[in-house]
Amino acid sequence: xxxxxxxxxxxxxxxxxxxxxxxxxxxxxxxxxxxxxxxxxxxxxxxxxxxxxxxxxxxxxxxxxxxxxxxxxxxxxxxxxxxxxxxxxxxxxxxxxxxxxxxxxxxxxxxxxxxxxxxxxxxxxxxxxxxxxxxxxxxxxxxxxxxxxxxxxxxxxxxx
Amino acid sequence: xxxxxxxxxxxxxxxxxxxxxxxxxxxxxxxxxxxxxxxxxxxxxxxxxxxxxxxxxxxxxxxxxxxxxxxxxxxxxxxxxxxxxxxxxxxxxxxxxxxxxxxxxxxxxxxxxxxxxxxxxxxxxxxxxxxxxxxxxxxxxxxxxxxxxxxxxxxxxxxxxxxxxxxxxxxxxxxxxxxxxxxxxxxx
Numbered sequence: 001x002x003x004x005x006x007x008x009x010x011x012x013x014x015x016x017x018x019x020x021x022x023x024x025x026x027x028x029x030x031x032x033x034x035x036x037x038x039x040x041x042x043x044x045x046x047x048x049x050x051x052x053x054x055x056x057x058x059x060x061x062x063x064x065x066x067x068x069x070x071x072x073x074x075x076x077x078x079x080x081x082x083x084x085x086x087x088x089x090x091x092x093x094x095x096x097x098x099x100x101x102x103x104x105x106x107x108x109x110x111x112x113x114x115x116x117x118x119x120x121x122x123x124x125x126x127x128x129x130x131x132x133x134x135x136x137x138x139x140x141x142x143x144x145x146x147x148x149x150x151x152x153x154x155x156x157x158x159x160x
Numbered sequence: 161x162x163x164x165x166x167x168x169x170x171x172x173x174x175x176x177x178x179x180x181x182x183x184x185x186x187x188x189x190x191x192x193x194x195x196x197x198x199x200x201x202x203x204x205x206x207x208x209x210x211x212x213x214x215x216x217x218x219x220x221x222x223x224x225x226x227x228x229x230x231x232x233x234x235x236x237x238x239x240x241x242x243x244x245x246x247x248x249x250x251x252x253x254x255x256x257x258x259x260x261x262x263x264x265x266x267x268x269x270x271x272x273x274x275x276x277x278x279x280x281x282x283x284x285x286x287x288x289x290x291x292x293x294x295x296x297x298x299x300x301x302x303x304x305x306x307x308x309x310x311x312x313x314x315x316x317x318x319x320x321x322x323x324x325x326x327x328x329x330x331x332x333x334x335x336x337x338x339x340x341x342x343x344x345x346x347x348x
Contacts, residue, residue: 020318026228027326030221037217045211064300109336111299114249116340121175131176135210135341139218142336145299146329152301153325157318160308 003032005147008067009154017158031150038140045132050079052140054089055106059144061091062110068148101127102137109141165272166262167255170344178206187212207341222334225326232316232323235264236289240324242274243293244331252344253335285314293328 002012005028011018021028039052057072076089088099095103101123109116124134179188181201191212192201208215226237238261245254258271273281279290288310295303311321338344 017318020322023319024228024322026224027221030224033217034221037214041213043213062299109340113336113339118175121341132210134176135208136214138337138340139211139214142333145336146333149296149301149329149332150325152303153296153329156303156305156308157321160305
């Protein structure tokens with residue numbers, strides 16, 4: 001069976017890399033559990049699914065991952081998102097709060113994590129996010145950065 | 161000859177208040193696998209367990225990637241983790257995994273070379289792994305098919321390369337938690 005990672009990596013069951021990936025069922029199942037836990041968790045902690053998927057699309061774009069951008073774009077469209085969330089997904093910065101503060105944070109952590117400072121977390125708090133939301137947002141940002149790298153690596157293996 | 165570097169462990173401190181065990185929900189306690197009577201759970205665990213679902217899923221995956229039997233040798237996974245952590249500027253993860261590499265190999269040579277900015281002194285296998293770790297960690301990734309070819313040329317098979325991709329990528333995740341949600345110092 002093809003999972004979300006195979007789909008974005010372009011792997012089909014007859015690929016050598018698809019089979020090699022199954023040597024590690026822990027990674028296959030683990031990555032899928034992680035994906036669900038950050039994108040569609042049972043407890044959303046006040047961060048709705050459309051916001052999470054819009055952010056994932058934005059992060060995919062910062063990573064220049066065209067396949068992942070399209071994948072999240074399709075998922076977002078299915079949720080009929082508000083105009084502001086569509087703009088957020090497409091990289092806009094002129095957004096209402098707290099989306100503007102969230103977008104700024106997402107861009108910084110994705111592009112230049114080395115520059116993160118205590119003041120960046122304070123900005124999120126000032127924008128109205130509570131501690132569980134700050135952690136959930138951090139995990140979402142970090143997951144998509146993980147996801148695009150695994151997919152990139154698998155694509156390179158397939159074509160090398 | 162560069163004198164050998166032995167890194168001292170760092171302590172991590174969160175920017176936000178961790179969950180207090182006395183106030184934790186049953187789901188959070190279950191995620192931490194602790195009972196209310198437990199005294200010592202790290203600040204790192206208590207910070208991330210603000211979101212118990214992602215905490216459990218990520219911890220299970222992280223442990224599999226770094227510790228599962230067979231496949232890529234443990235020091236090579238640590239080198240992947242270290243390369244990512246240096247690119248992402250996560251001092252805490254870099255020092256932690258540099259120390260683990262030194263423990264596993266019983267040598268400070270690789271850590272010394274990297275902390276003295278002399279990656280050119282690494283052997284062929286370490287060079288291929290370190291270079292791929294750095295390039296895959298860029299945003300966007302700078303890794304190419306040539307990097308995969310380099311890994312194959314030093315004898316790595318597909319399972320080992322998949323293990324390495326995961327070790328590097330999971331630090332694209334972990335670094336963005338540790339360096340964003342807190343800071344490290346040499347105090348206790």
